[in-house]
Amino acid sequence: MSNVIIKSNACGRKVNMSRNVPFRVQSHVLKLLGDELIGHDRLAVFELVKNSYDADATDVDVTLALNANPPTIIVSDNGVGMSGETIESAWLEIGTDSKRKKLARPRSPMGRLPLGEKGVGRLAVQKLGEKLKLTTCQVGQPEFEFSINWTQLIDSARYLGDGLHVQVEENSQPKVFKNGQGTRVEITGLHREQWTRREIRDLYRLVSSLSNPFDEAKSFVVHLHLPGREEEIEGLPTLQQMLEAAVWNFDFTLDEAGLLTWDYSFTPPRFKGLKGRATHGSEKLQLLEPDEDDLPVEIGRSRQKRDDRIFLASDDLKGIGAIKGRFHAFHRRDEILKASGAPQQLKKWLDNQTGVRVYRDNIRVFNYGEPGEDWLGLDARRINRPAGKLGTQSVIAQIALSLASSSALKEKTNREGFDDNEAFQRLRRIVLSIFDRFQREHGSDRTEIDKALKGEQDAPPPVQDALEKLESLGKQHKLEKEVKPILQSIQQELKTFRDVMVSSGLAGMNLALIFHEVVHSIDRVQRKLHGVADPEEIRREIDHLRKLLDTFKPLLQRDPPRKVSVEDLVERATGMHADRFQRHGVVFSNWTADPEKKHSFTQLLPRGLMVAALSNVIDNAIYWTRYRRERDEREAPGAILVLSHWGEETGGLIAIVDNGPGFQLPRDQLGRPFFSTRAGGMGLGLFYCKTVMDSIGGKLEVIDAEELKDVVDLPDVYDGTAIVFSFKNDK
Template identity: 40%
Template sequence: MTNTVHKQIDQPFRPRARVLQLLGDELIGSARLAVFELVKNAYDADATNVNVRLDLVSSQKPSITIVDDGEGMTLDILQSVWLVPGDEHRQKQRESLTRSPMHGRLPLGEKGLGRFAVHKLGNRIKLVTRAQHSDECVVEIDWNKLIAKPFLDEAPVRITVRPPKVFTDNKTGTMIKVSQLRTNWTRGETRRLQNQITSICSPFEEPASFQAVLELPGLESWIEDLPDVREILNRAIWKFSFRLNNGEFEWTYEFRKIPGLKLDGRTIKKSADKLKLPPKTGDDSSEKDVVALKENLSGIGRLSGEFYVYDRDREVLRLLADVQLLTGYLDEVGGIRVYRDGIRVYNYGEPGDDWLGLDLRRVNIPTRRISRNIILGAVHLSLEESTGLIEKTNREGFVENDVCHELRRIVLGCLAALEEERQIDKGRIRRLTGKPEDPTSSKIEKPIEDLRRELDNQGISKRFAPYVEKIESDYRNMQETLLSAGMSGLNLAVVFHEVERGVRALHQVISKGTDLKAAARQAKDLMRLLDGFSVLLRKDSKQNHSARKLIETARRFNILRIRHHKVSLSCPILEGNAQGFNSRFAFSLVLGALGNLIDNSLYWLRVQWPDVQDSQSPTKRKLHIGLTSDLSEGPAIIVADNGTGFQDDPEYLTRPFFTRKPSGMGLGLYYANLAMELNGGQLLFPHPGEVNLPDQYDGAVVALVFK
């Protein structure tokens, strides 16, 4: 039997003429974005000035005209580039790092699709362009006639070559006039267009070589009362500027004096600092890269930025002038934008685009976190260096790859550095205005949900389900008890902090799938911790316990993490037969306090000594847990390390919600202090010499002092 072929045909694709209109409609989300794209094209054409003229009343036929003074196009460029969808002209320039002759720019466009933005604006297009030493070229397109043709190759576009009429003398550039507009340009839409045009260039780092202006003949009043961006920036209470290069973090924090408040401003400058990164998973206990290293900037390159932050508390707003103008502007354009080579990457920072999750992030810690409606910010990238960040074809930010995720993490780390200092001044403001520092209202659902999912993944949900249900039930009961006792604020937040910490630790043990007995033991200890919280309401459940046993239990709970992070642990009391001291205390609560101190040390050791690739090298991270009788206040358990140490006074360290960890709630040391006070002891921060520590422990030193 033979294979019979009747006919073979090589048939090329024949796009319908309407495909060009579809490109404009589907790739460009709005008429304002279409104008934005055409202005970007002018930047790529090496223009210095772009004029956007919106004629709505001066003629019977409303129109939009965009004129630039760039290099213009020759007949050959028109034919081989502008009229060729998807042409690689700009992409090749960028890949070869070929910069423009006048301003030395790399092209922003690379897909050859931005020009179809013009079809989003209207049905009739007239393009006039002139390159140096060339005649003018004119292209006119009637979109309705063009798409009436069945196929694209049956819809030719006529190009007229003529002596210069628009770009006379030695002028060059491009003019695009669009009529039969497809958008109803209302006052509100026009004001949003003005805000968008002013945001094309960074107001913080505006390139002197490029400027875009909107003209609205006959309707100037629509936009003349819009606030000047720089005037709004000058009214910010906080300013934070930063640079990150090769892992070195340089920043300046400025708190400006508020009119009517007897509170001095302050400025802090840091160079060669480490940028602490928020965890990828929501739990920093297992993260290796807690600070930004050179590797974290791969595909991103150097970056810098500015954050201007405002205060919308009623007590502060009443001290300010033109409050409605300020808050209205922040509601409309608040957020953090991204700029490459000084030109905006759309649509980061647009209303509805919370690309950093700022508003959600603020829910759990409203007194400390910054939301979109109190910040005007910009992040600046180098187009040449940020090769791993690829703009989406639909102009809605970068492709969601690993580099984009790392950029988001880095920017959040920079924001957290600002929040660290801001919380100090925010507290000073609140104390002066008499506003209490509201406690957080966190929820336990998320960590419990994560734990259940991990149990399912490991196939052990049946065995551990009773533990999880008991933990959740006990937490609910404790919540109701605290609420009924009128203690719904800070103490409830502390309960959540400790329960979440325990659930996360249990989740980590189970996810490793190595020791189910250890996991069961940890679940039971978490239930005992909840039982121990009754001390917050009843102060009669203390018993006599050994400090040695407390340290031994804490070491057992944390030894896997200590080894995972390559920390050298010293526990002298456990290396001999000495028993140490006994004291009366609630074991679970003080164990939680000691666990918090270990958590803090493990984090700050990673900040001070970032992870290196060579796992064979001896560890530089050192942790000491021991006993001392050298303090006059009483016998104590000492936790010391060679991490970064404390940079704040003790009064701040034990204040609720005060933290310098990007993902921290600021309750760890507060809880430790509260637990010790409830047991008749105290939390102290002695000098290493006071407790006779070896010289190698030159970081944080904390003492749990018993009576």
């Protein structure tokens, strides 16, 4: 009832009225929370299993008894159980902060920290059925049980607080836990009594992924029982059987100081003489450049400095902690799977099991690793080099975190991943960087398989394949009218590009360079289509993608040869990087502009292509000088020198010399596309340079800086790599 307060003036005349009105919540909000909080039935089961984990269970049995009368779902564990007080103050109190308060989050006797934070996960049972019966028992204590009919409970009082009651029974003689402890949740009045074979298999796939499959101690195992329908999962391969068919394996630990320790193995099947190998390493982690979408609108000085680093720093792991993980990658060509002894069923199973999963304290963070959830953007990145990078459907991976150390990573209320905050963006960049290290290690072995396969059954054009996926996503979001015409226009543009490039002999190089830029735009569109899609926003993004292609049209235009001086070439190339030398603290020297040290000569060549080639090498030199300085924690700055030399017999040369770590690849891989030791590198820079030099009858060489001293009196500070452009003698 409202309390009415009447205020009056000195003459007793009424002036105004105010009321204390109660703030009330209707009881049906319980049903809304149960329906809206959880996305689907499988997630509801997931929430119940998480409760078993919090109760220190080591075994959980999930039973889907659809042929029973009545159809029933049961989740039973061997955890510590609940006391009568816990039932009243925790299970029957919605939104309790017993897990949420920082000071009230001690580890369990088994060393676990509670996974639940919101205090509402138990409402997940409403997603499954109308009626609940819970039985629980602690060691040496009475067994308790209670039943809830959700409709009757909610209808018993209009408002929360008006007396919703649940009758809790104490069993002096245990009915369920006669010789042990645990909790059993039985759900009847199922909202969905008919499950298809596919849905049964989807549930099996999910349940088998709830516990960490890489936990050798088997400290938390979930079993699925399907009485009367067991045959529907017969013949499905186990995760261990799938892992045995993996061709590449990468185990790693990233400690809180940023040191990456890893073991790699290549285990090909018996196929055309392929040989396996194993190696290991320990190194500072090279960071990929941050995605454009992950940068703030206004980047402060401290953030800019951190994002500009080459190596991971301990600050990057604050609120995340140390990371462990495993990558198991597969070659999905039929020939390789057959040689591995993998049946066709395994290939189909991989479609649903592959992905990059995240675990905290050996329990999965849903929905990372689910089909269609490419949280690392591996598929979009694969567009750059389809034959050299791994997409989500080729990888079964585990990322393991500690709950105690990863406090900055907050799970969403709907239990579908972490909040997309700054800590999660750091985690994503770090894991991508580790994955990039794995891919660079596997590159040469991938090439050996490709040689054995002799390039048969080539994959569809990568950008074409990505555009088809975008069209499919647009159709799913009912944006086909907005998306399809623009995508068709882009496809026609790409066809024109291919035709012109093939006729000019530059298809491989220029298409790769174009894809390298276009992929970022495609990635953005895919993210937006996976999220809340606004038709106008999607149309703008795809239109931007089309305009991106327009910027590359100059690559198709001929650059006629002209007489150019070495001084002019170097000045144009180095001018593009003048601000970067200062920003990165690199000491740059240009001997071609020094009258006492330069060797002048002119050359007949396409100036634009040559300037771009020199610029590519300078860009690499800036990176690798910074790399060595950070890796070795040197006080001496990075140093780059550009010089020219002329010999009547040998002709002219331009050399770019640095004090970096030296050339990291085998020399026989010089100029081969898609081979790089640089984080995120595609190996296209030197490929471009080699192609340009070959086209003008010149030569590109990579040598140690020390070797250049046979030709030039080089200061000792330049002890890294020398990239030498040698020109034929036109005089």
